[in-house]
Amino acid sequence: MxxxxxxxxxxxxxxxxxxxxxxQQALTIATTKFIGLRREAFDDFPEGEALxxxxxxxxxxxxxxLDRHLEQLIDSVERGGGHVHYATTxxxxxxxxxxIAGRAGVRVVVKSKSMATEEIHxxxxxxxxxxxxxxxxxGEYIIQLAHERPSHIIAPAIHKTKGQVAxxxxxxxxxxxxxxxxxxxxxxRAELREKFLIADMGISGANFGVADTGTxxxxxxxxxxxxxxSLPRVHVAVMGVEKVIPSMTDLAVFLAILAKxxxxxxLSVYTSLVNGPRRGxxxxxxxxxxxxxxDSGRIDQLAGPLREAxxxxxxxxxxxxxxxxxxxxxxxxxxxxxxxxxxxxxxMLNGPGSVTELAxxxxxxxxxxxxxxxxxxxxxMLIELRRDGVERRLPRWPERVVFxxxxxxxxxxxxxxxxxxxxxxxxxxxxxGGTIRRLPLFLGHWTRTRDLPPIAGRTFQERWxxxxxxxxx
Amino acid sequence: MTTRAEFLARIRTQMGRTPGRFTAEPSxxxxxxxxxxxxxxxxxxxxxxxxxQRFRHEFERVGGVFHRVDVAAAVPAAIARLAAExxxxxxxxxxxxxxxxxxxxxxxxxxxxxxxxxxxxxEAAERSRRRALAADADLGVTGxxxxxxxxxxxxxxxxxxxxxxxxxxxxxxxxxxxxxxxxASLLQAGLALEAWHDGAAPGTRxxxxxxxxxxxxxxxxxxxxxxxxxxxxxxxxxxxxxxLAPRRG
Numbered sequence: 001m002x003x004x005x006x007x008x009x010x011x012x013x014x015x016x017x018x019x020x021x022x023x024q025q026a027l028t029i030a031t032t033k034f035i036g037l038r039r040e041a042f043d044d045f046p047e048g049e050a051l052x053x054x055x056x057x058x059x060x061x062x063x064x065x066l067d068r069h070l071e072q073l074i075d076s077v078e079r080g081g082g083h084v085h086y087a088t089t090x091x092x093x094x095x096x097x098x099x100i101a102g103r104a105g106v107r108v109v110v111k112s113k114s115m116a117t118e119e120i121h122x123x124x125x126x127x128x129x130x131x132x133x134x135x136x137x138x139g140e141y142i143i144q145l146a147h148e149r150p151s152h153i154i155a156p157a158i159h160k161t162k163g164q165v166a167x168x169x170x171x172x173x174x175x176x177x178x179x180x181x182x183x184x185x186x187x188x189r190a191e192l193r194e195k196f197l198i199a200d201m202g203i204s205g206a207n208f209g210v211a212d213t214g215t216x217x218x219x220x221x222x223x224x225x226x227x228x229x230s231l232p233r234v235h236v237a238v239m240g241v242e243k244v245i246p247s248m249t250d251l252a253v254f255l256a257i258l259a260k261x262x263x264x265x266x267l268s269v270y271t272s273l274v275n276g277p278r279r280g281x282x283x284x285x286x287x288x289x290x291x292x293x294x295d296s297g298r299i300d301q302l303a304g305p306l307r308e309a310x311x312x313x314x315x316x317x318x319x320x321x322x323x324x325x326x327x328x329x330x331x332x333x334x335x336x337x338x339x340x341x342x343x344x345x346x347x348m349l350n351g352p353g354s355v356t357e358l359a360x361x362x363x364x365x366x367x368x369x370x371x372x373x374x375x376x377x378x379x380x381m382l383i384e385l386r387r388d389g390v391e392r393r394l395p396r397w398p399e400r401v402v403f404x405x406x407x408x409x410x411x412x413x414x415x416x417x418x419x420x421x422x423x424x425x426x427x428x429x430x431x432x433g434g435t436i437r438r439l440p441l442f443l444g445h446w447t448r449t450r451d452l453p454p455i456a457g458r459t460f461q462e463r464w465x466x467x468x469x470x471x472x473x
Numbered sequence: 474m475t476t477r478a479e480f481l482a483r484i485r486t487q488m489g490r491t492p493g494r495f496t497a498e499p500s501x502x503x504x505x506x507x508x509x510x511x512x513x514x515x516x517x518x519x520x521x522x523x524x525x526q527r528f529r530h531e532f533e534r535v536g537g538v539f540h541r542v543d544v545a546a547a548v549p550a551a552i553a554r555l556a557a558e559x560x561x562x563x564x565x566x567x568x569x570x571x572x573x574x575x576x577x578x579x580x581x582x583x584x585x586x587x588x589x590x591x592x593x594x595x596e597a598a599e600r601s602r603r604r605a606l607a608a609d610a611d612l613g614v615t616g617x618x619x620x621x622x623x624x625x626x627x628x629x630x631x632x633x634x635x636x637x638x639x640x641x642x643x644x645x646x647x648x649x650x651x652x653x654x655x656x657a658s659l660l661q662a663g664l665a666l667e668a669w670h671d672g673a674a675p676g677t678r679x680x681x682x683x684x685x686x687x688x689x690x691x692x693x694x695x696x697x698x699x700x701x702x703x704x705x706x707x708x709x710x711x712x713x714x715x716x717l718a719p720r721r722g
């Protein structure tokens with residue numbers, strides 16, 4: 001296991017989120033805006049649908065020969081003067097990075113936004129080793145100052161008000177200020193600019209690794225990715241193995257759909273292609289470049305039930321459209337990756353046992369699969385995870401009893417009809433105004449937030465039998 | 474620590490458990506990408522006006538400011554005007570040969586503190602000094618290797634005389650280009666990337682290629698769009714109607 005399980009149950013975490021009025025408002029505004037921007041971007045781009053299929057095919061083809069593509073990536077990176085490291089677990093990835101930092105005498109690290117380094121909880125390890133690690137994406141910087149975790153894959157501080165950010169800057173940076181995003185951004189620019197210029201090491205993730213050329217590709221809007229890969233004397237990129245793509249031709253396909261899916265931009269402001277250390281004649285660029293290839297549960301899924309999730313681009317589109325994410329936000333999920341895809345990635349990294357509850361945090365409406373730029377069938381895998389949970393007898397006994405009984409009834413028509421008649425009598429005390437508002441005992445969980453339609457006065461089967469008689473007297 | 478062999482062996486073991494389950498093919502790679510890109514360039518040179526118009530539209534949509542001058546010799550004056558409007562004094566620029574026009578000398582003559590990047594390798598101390606200069610500069614002037622009409626994107630290849638910092642550290646970035654840089658689409662830029670990586674890179678080529686689509690921006694605080702969070706607040710593209718001098722690198 002690489003991540004600790006949340007302490008409180010999902011029900012409580014979700015309940016808290018539902019009571020947080022600002023969070024509710026922020027989630028609605030942000031996700032609605034992202035949905036609209038994404039739709040507009042694809043409406044203006046008729047070739048988008050074909051490119052989504054193309055992108056998915058490239059991912060499948062790459063996974064199909066993952067060893068070959070990774071070998072090629074490794075060789076190209078080494079040819080360009082970079083070093084490649086291999087991390088089977090999150091713990092090993094942390095040790096690799098600490099080892100590089102130790103050898104290079106690193107004291108200050110600047111980081112660009114990277115879910116892979118979030119996933120392995122790298123900052124904690126760096127701090128424990130006495131190394132200052134500074135997140136430089138504005139959203140990540142804010143949540144780092146607040147000692148929190150990101151709540152959205154691409155908008156990590158979506159849950160914070162400008163007032164909260166102003167208070168945070170006053171407290172943590174000693175810079176009291178008005179709650180104006182423009183002013184707050186200027187303060188962060190000044191603080192972080194200083195860090196970029198003194199940092200010894202830059203740590204980034206990788207949106208793509210191009211096998212052919214040994215190129216690490218970073219997509220950002222702020223420009224921090226460029227700083228992190230150009231100014232410090234050491235650059236470390238931590239990349240999940242599934243991020244490798246064969247060629248620059250393939251890269252163009254992914255770039256054409258990635259930003260549109262994430263923020264509705266045609267392209268993010270900066271797409272940076274990094275080919276290892278500084279070359280002769282250049283004024284900037286690191287003296288050392290290290291690529292850390294991360295497994296951490298991914299490789300097992302090459303032949304596993306979550307294989308499709310290896311195609312994920314981390315664009316966040318499925319979060320924005322998910323009726324559950326839109327209500328509870330990212331933190332309630334309890335792990336690094338929130339939202340529909342986050343449940344699958346959590347299962348991949350921490351084992352299926354970690355998502356026993358989370359696999360049910362979905363209405364299976366399919367909006368995520370529609371929004372996914374590479375058309376990952378997320379609901380199908382959520383159902384598989386649920387089945388896995390049931391097969392391991394994880395549900396509590398009342399649930400098992402209820403579904404056991406239901407299973408038997410559904411297989412025996414006579415018994416089913418009898419049960420309907422009995423149920424009609426038993427439900428009488430609970431029906432108020434045509435609906436069941438409250439059920440007793442553990443069944444009350446169901447009716448706490450929704451009504452249950454009562455068993456009809458005449459069931460469909462009874463009416464059907466009657467109609468049949470009337471038609472053929 | 475896991476070795477390369479162990480790591481790849483684990484992958485092969487897992488791959489062995491999926492025989493014939495998936496049939497997708499990777500993208501066909503263009504053959505002889507350099508030649509194909511040259512052919513494309515010739516085709517594009519006949520439609521450069523359409524592409525320029527589209528580029529301008531998209532570039533302005535993402536917050537860029539478009540300028541047009543007749544000849545390369547008019548570029549320094551255009552930059553001096555931008556500097557004057559902003560009260561800017563300190564300018565860092567690409568080397569004249571990488572830019573296609575020398576801007577540092579004329580700007581110095583105008584009384585600005587302008588410096589062009591060296592065209593060859595310099596010592597570490599000089600690199601630090603140059604970096605500090607860029608960090609303090611008000612204006613950064615660069616060339617452009619490709620301009621994508623579809624997205625309003627400027628593509629800059631780093632290298633000798635082509636510092637990355639000039640388009641990153643100053644609050645205002647001025648990029649100078651001509652019709653040779655224009656391509657229609659992102660997929661055409663993909664062909665250019667293939668061509669650039671085909672065979673050995675020229676010795677002056679750097680380790681970084683950047684796509685720049687408008688000024689640095691963030692919406693991380695309450696989704697309020699704010700410019701210039703780390704990179705430049707302003708990006709200007711100066712189009713040289715009659716073309717720049719042949720560029721190096």
